[in-house]
Amino acid sequence: MTVEKHSYHHGDLRAALLAAGESVLAETGMEGFSLRRVAREVGVSHSAPAHHFGDTQGLLVALATQGFRQFLAAMQARQNACQTQDAGDLLVASGLGYLDFTIASPALFKLMFGSDKMDVCDPALEAAATAAFDHLAQDIARLRGVSPYEDTAAMADVMASWSMVHGFASLLLSGRMHNVQEMDQPAREAFFRQVFARAID
């Protein structure tokens, strides 16, 4: 895993730190995350990351930004796997993609939405998050035939479906939805469809 040959200059340290950061986050959660640890993982001095990300928050913001892109990709992947072009089905597919990402990368999800140490105003982060939001807004636009940005009722639909998936996913992660946690993947998916349907009709 770790490379043995060390030239003084790493070559692509920034990318390596991002990758290591993501894997540390995935393996140990925010609990075991530290700048020094990520540096160690890459085989580099403890304050090398500072040059690329400033401080811990800088690295976390970069990870969250990456996360939002994966997040969007997960929703698109589910839609691409969709047979029909029915607007309702496509929206549900987005919801399932939302859930996929949450379950696959719980720590990243918490970082993106739950963390205190997150500069919400970072432009790159903002852009990635907005792109994900816009995807959902488009789903609603297709369903309602109006842009949510021009129709308040459609915007309420966006907020409703977003809140619904997000709440479902968050509660699942928080460990407070015991009955759903016990389900296997297909059962959970069916139950989610049943719940999510309430958000839009």
Next chain:
Amino acid sequence: MTVEKHSYHHGDLRAALLAAGESVLAETGMEGFSLRRVAREVGVSHSAPAHHFGDTQGLLVALATQGFRQFLAAMQARQNACQTQDAGDLLVASGLGYLDFTIASPALFKLMFGSDKMDVCDPALEAAATAAFDHLAQDIARLRGVSPYEDTAAMADVMASWSMVHGFASLLLSGRMHNVQEMDQPAREAFFRQVFARAID
């Protein structure tokens, strides 16, 4: 604020630590929270808390437990302020109480639902969380005329309304619902009603 007279034995250190912990959490969020700081706030040695709470997680779990009780109280308070006895109105009142608590104690809310460093299996925490959940289940039981524990459709209603409020509240805190954040309290409340209504009908 801080008491100057120190007898060796504090008297009610446990309660004092809980109070200080809550205020630190409210003022600085999870960011500025530390066992030593809470101890300092109370004017006590840095390792005094250990005797009452074991470790940091112990104090946090106790705070979250307290939080769930306040959380339930917030929902009940909104219901008590309710004029009608209409089941639908009472459910909405619970939702508004949910939001009240979230906005009043954002850090505590994040701790209760979002934190990694939380022993989800702690019996007292479990009990307090379940009590809050049961409150919502009762709202649905009143609305549907069936106990959600005996009717899967009603249980789906519970999950739907819970997910909806929770998602709405979480997204609001995460700073990613710009348009809603800009609203003043009555406008936000009206918009929430509009969104929340979709969860149940």
Next chain:
DNA sequence: AATTTGTCTTGACACTGTCCAGTTAAGGCA
């Protein structure tokens, strides 16, 4: 070939959580 620039290292500081051995006071028991 010399110098500038960006990359990385090393060492330091203040802070954290947790452990451990000690000190102090309170409450039961004679």
Next chain:
DNA sequence: TGCCTTAACTGGACAGTGTCAAGACAAATT
């Protein structure tokens, strides 16, 4: 009353953390 067991709290130590400053190194530029 006096003793003594036990709970409450202290103080110091240790490893680990984030951040800062000064320096070492190599690549790019001139």
